[in-house]
Amino acid sequence: MDVQGTVAAGYEPLRDAFAENFARRGERGAAVAVYRDGHQVAHLWAGTRDVDGDAPWQAGTAQIVRSATKGVAAAVPLLLHQRGLVDLDAPVGTYWPEYKAAGKERTLVRHLLSHRAGVPVLDTPLTPEQALDPAAGADAVAAQAPAWEPGTEHGYHAQTYSWLIGELVRRVTGRGIGDWLAEEVAGPLGLDLWIGLPDAERHRVGRVGEVEAPAAATPGLRVRPKKSVADAYHDPGSLTRRAFGVIDPPVDENDPAYRAAQLPATAGIATARGLARFYASLIGGLDGGRRLFAPATLTLARTEESAGPDRVLISPTRFGLGYMLHGAASPLLAPGSFGHPGRGGSLAFADPESGIAFGYVTNGLQRNITADPRAQALVRAVAGVIGG
Template sequence: MDVQGTVEAGFEPVRDAFVRNFERLGEQGAAVAVYRDGRKVVDLWAGTRDLTGRDLTGQEPGDRGADGTDGVDAAPWAVDTAQIVRSATKGVAAAVPLLLHQRGQIDLDAPVGTYWPEFKSAGKERVLVRHILSHRAGVPVLDRPLTPAEAIDGESGARALAAQRPEWEPGTDHGYHAHTYSWLIAELVRRVTGRGVGRWIAEEIARPLGLDFWVGLPAEEAHRVGRIGPVEEPTAVGGALRLRPKRSVSEAYRDAESLTRRAFGVIEPRPDENDPAYRAAELPASGGISTARALARCYAAMIGPVDGHRLFAPATLTLARTEESAGPDRVLVVATRFGLGFMLHGPAAPLLGPGSFGHPGRGGSLGFADPESGIAMGYVTNGMRKGVTADPRAQALVRAVRTATSSPDEAI
């Protein structure tokens, strides 16, 4: 495997794990980056920019697109290749209301309706800002799924949520708001700042930190973004980590009446994530596009300075990783832990240690930080597996980072 990039001394286990992902876990194109104490120590990429098997459009390598060009190619992953990271977007998006709170523009304990009056209907009068960040708002589903066009038009999602009745008493329980998180966060940010969430991230987070991260991909950057597609999990090999609950998320998803199915199916039919219109939309739950380097650098700036820039003040960092929700998740079926917008370390999202916070993306990608060790990591891939959390490729890299940062008697 021809791996490009750099690894500092002591972090060679991460490179070894990255290579094994290609050799044993079916990786086709991916990148991983790690920062420690604000400094980049791992920056690796390999494989092909586009998934080179059948992808979401049904094309095979060599198929001709409508414009006469190859629909899928085998161009190598480059230093600046970016990919859609699905729900790993949520972690970066969560930084927006936390930073607005840090600046005194949002009260986390205020009703959402304080900023978005239309939301105060159908039993949602007492939904607080902290509830939408911790997946306690009770609106993970919609009475009627949105079409792909409605999902990205910037209006229909928020309008549907304003009219939606909660599935449970807000604040009393939690369940993953897989897609509705997009319109909750986007509308809240728009009402408070007058800016779209993608523009806010671009101007207040990505530009100062020099991040190749977008919620709403600019047309001039589209050439850098690879095509994603589904890949099957390979046959288990000796020593491979298996993290499967007694009833998996995929099993719950197959039940047409389940909250899982309804929450992940709020956009019907399933949107084509390789469609330029979808990539240009501001969907902070699932539509972010990033390099691994940008994810790692963003999380590094949440826990400390990076080239003179720091995102979170100490009090905000505490908010981000203080447990708000824990236990059986009404949507994901397994036990989950959430802070304010971030998944916390636990069986459903194993990160580096008890103080880690971040967010995986359904199918593979991952971004997180661990303040105790000073580590921040980003991983992106073009091969999307069926799982929602604990992707075996990402977990192999997390374990390698743990090995690299542990003393010999602590290494796992």
């Protein structure tokens, strides 16, 4: 495989691992970028722009990153808190009065970010048209009775996170979360990432699709609960199936209308470099500039809020405020790392102690929830380079 891009001296093992993903782990088209202490040390890409095509991946090729979007979106309420506009310990109804319904009166803002709100499912799934309508999604989660008492347990809000976080931001700022991100973060920092893809950027985005991983790829680090996520996904009564089936029938992720929607749970579009630069900006001065998260905000992002058995993902998971934390379900670089994977492949995170910020995107979406073998091979390579 002809790998394009550059790595700094000492980071050659990352190039080797990236090439091996194409040779052994079923990669079709992908990119990886790494920053350290705010400066780029690696940016690599290879393969095809489209999972089902032959046009080459370019340096600026972007892809949908599914739930890696959640980590980008989480920065918005945290930055609003940092500016004194959101109280994390206030009831959600303080900002969104309609949310005080069906037993959710005591739901706190921090419960939305830590997957403790109890509304990972909807009694009546949304149609794709309703899902793309911010008002329809917000009305649905506001009316929904929780599956558990908010704050008492946690379970991954795979899709409802879109309307929970999106509507909170809208009520506080008067803007869609993607608009706020573009105007306050991505635009000023020159980041190639979007929650709500502009028409002018559509030409840069490749087609994604589900692909089978070769048998040689399966030993990667993955969730292995007693009852697998796959089994629970197909159990008609399970929260897993219902949480991932909130939109019925499923949306077409290559549909321009879906990509243009401001859905902060699943529909973000990014380059690997855009994701790495975003996380670099959270923890340090990107290219020598200021960092976005004040020390107290950074602590909030990566302090454990939820841990143990996940009502939706079955296996134990760990969350801070809006971010997955390093653990068996989602191995990152080190115990202090925080970020978010996307189902099927993508991964982005930061590790403040080492100064590493990491972004990986792919168009070949494999059948995993977290701990994609390709992403994990790259993380291991980075760990080896920095002595982790």
